[in-house]
Amino acid sequence: MTILEKQKYEPLTVESAAQLVKELKLFKETACLEVREIGDGNLNYVFKITDAEKGRGVIIKQALPYAKVVGESWPLTLKRSTIEANALKKHGEYVPHLVPKVFATDENLAITIMEDLSHLTIARSGLINGEDYPKLSSDIGEYLARTLFSTSDFALHPFEKKRLAVKFSNPELCKITEDLIFTDPFFDHETNNYEPELRTDLEGIWNNKPLKLEVARLKRSFLTEAEALLHGDLHTGSIFASDTETKVIDPEFAFYGPIGFDVGLFIGNLIFQVIVREGNKREVIKTHIENTWNVFASVFSELWDKNNVEPFAEVEGYQKQFLQKVFSDALGFAGCELIRRTVGLAHVKDLDGIQDNEKRITSKRHALAIGTALILQRREFKSIKEAITLLEEKLR
């Protein structure tokens, strides 16, 4: 019996992984395959399979039936593998050049077999090492505009949009975001993880009623507003990059949610780099932030003008009003990301990697202050330049 014929889940091994890709005819029966497990083993297995002779390779990503987020472990649906594979394929219809090619999937095994991108670097690591990735913001701006417009009510027949919203219902992964981004950091919750020096700053957040009122609204937007098929976890660790290529990976948190969430999460993660870089090394990241929004807004507007199926799309001012809503949502979500990655359960290496204690605490205070300001003032900013000016003021 072949592995697929068993129709049941079993964790792959290097041996069964090699057998599987041959069963699927992705390689010749006689090929001499090199197989290595290169994942971190917390959430998924990642097998890299290379044909030693031809140099050609694929990746098998297999979901494990539990998740480990910084030490915590809990059972987690294998269905996330199906969501991820389906999101890669759906988004791939609109931006084939910005996501990995999917060669095969299997729901029982919870696997996606896809293009090997190991010639690229995870953008977060590269940025921390001082890389600038000149194409990063144009590519992500385009990725955001095309995937989000094309899966929204502005592009799809309502039957198709609602079919996709059901198909991508993703309660378990959404709950992780609901708790870890929108709830726990804003209360004295046991999952929070922060240096004792930050306790006073954090108490300031817990007692900031106007801030919590805005976070409550952002959380409600995340819970209720089914605008488009989001990536759902678009931080710089979900992006492979080089000077010439950008590929978005890992959309296992995909679901129908507010467009500003994907935009804001990416911008928030760029802001960490503005905070931790020194002097004029910040400039390229500020330009990336500005460019992300500008490319997103420009491609989104172009798609709106050409392909919008909503009769009201032609009403003067509607496009501008909608983009303004996405903009203020995005700034608010970016603010939540800044706060939760600083004091919540899951941190970022941009901040935690700073060895010098005083410098790390100062950077984290900046992240909290900028996050708070973005959330509170999100509707006041008229342009992305104004938001960048705020960054500069807070970092002065």
Added chain:
Amino acid sequence: MTILEKQKYEPLTVESAAQLVKELKLFKETACLEVREIGDGNLNYVFKITDAEKGRGVIIKQALPYAKVVGESWPLTLKRSTIEANALKKHGEYVPHLVPKVFATDENLAITIMEDLSHLTIARSGLINGEDYPKLSSDIGEYLARTLFSTSDFALHPFEKKRLAVKFSNPELCKITEDLIFTDPFFDHETNNYEPELRTDLEGIWNNKPLKLEVARLKRSFLTEAEALLHGDLHTGSIFASDTETKVIDPEFAFYGPIGFDVGLFIGNLIFQVIVREGNKREVIKTHIENTWNVFASVFSELWDKNNVEPFAEVEGYQKQFLQKVFSDALGFAGCELIRRTVGLAHVKDLDGIQDNEKRITSKRHALAIGTALILQRREFKSIKEAITLLEEKLR
């Protein structure tokens, strides 16, 4: 083979309807049943089945595989029968006294067998005939608060809420609302149906850009905001009433949508009665409108204070802010209902039943003017009293 064992759809007859209720043991095999089809035959069969001896009866409602809305006919999913039965049962968990009891359902036959309410009158007809229904607004205010709060993220675990949102995905029926309430009346569309005298008023609506911008936002809210399990069609024709009882029927348009939609549709339909009644006969309806909102807000707040599972619910001002959002949404949706029932495809007897031509046209102009003002000023009203003052001004 029994009717249920066939497991396939067939339109019932008076004979098979009688056989069915006996198969289901709702009546004794020996009972002498009187069966009459009392529906209008456009969308559904409605069989009234009475045990001649005991006087006890039930209703079988069976969906027909097509819908006829004022002359137009198109095929329509039988699944709406399942949605309706499930919505009756789900809402019945929270307001058993305000919906009919469901005795049995069958998906294959697309039927719901429920309590016979024919001792009550359809509220629209009664109101047109001058009835006041003293309990109407308290009961509907309570119905709205309990069903909407209890199916929202404020009351349910996110897994349960998302499970229900998928279960009640209702693309075909939603599309009818999207087209007939939110789109066609605001464009020169062939489905619109209006007296030639109203053409100029209607052109004013089609050319009113600020109005269309607001309707675009309300439509987007309907398309994207999954706040609670709505009835989806809560006009006065979906309510059975007497001086002592109120029962909400026909939730076949149920889906997860914005809370203000149910509230607004009901208020909009009461406004027709304010428009068409004369002199101080209007007062009781104005009181109903005020009371609907006040009872809704008060019961909703009580449930919020006692049962809210959202940690942010305790943040000062959040409850008030959320109710203000529902309020302005409701006024906007009421405005859309006023306009579409006047010039769109599906009219109301409150207006169309006015024999005198001049008086009917004047009433329709009032409906259009009030609808427009509610949509445009929906965020300016601070209380339901202010909205009622607007009515009085427009009718002066």
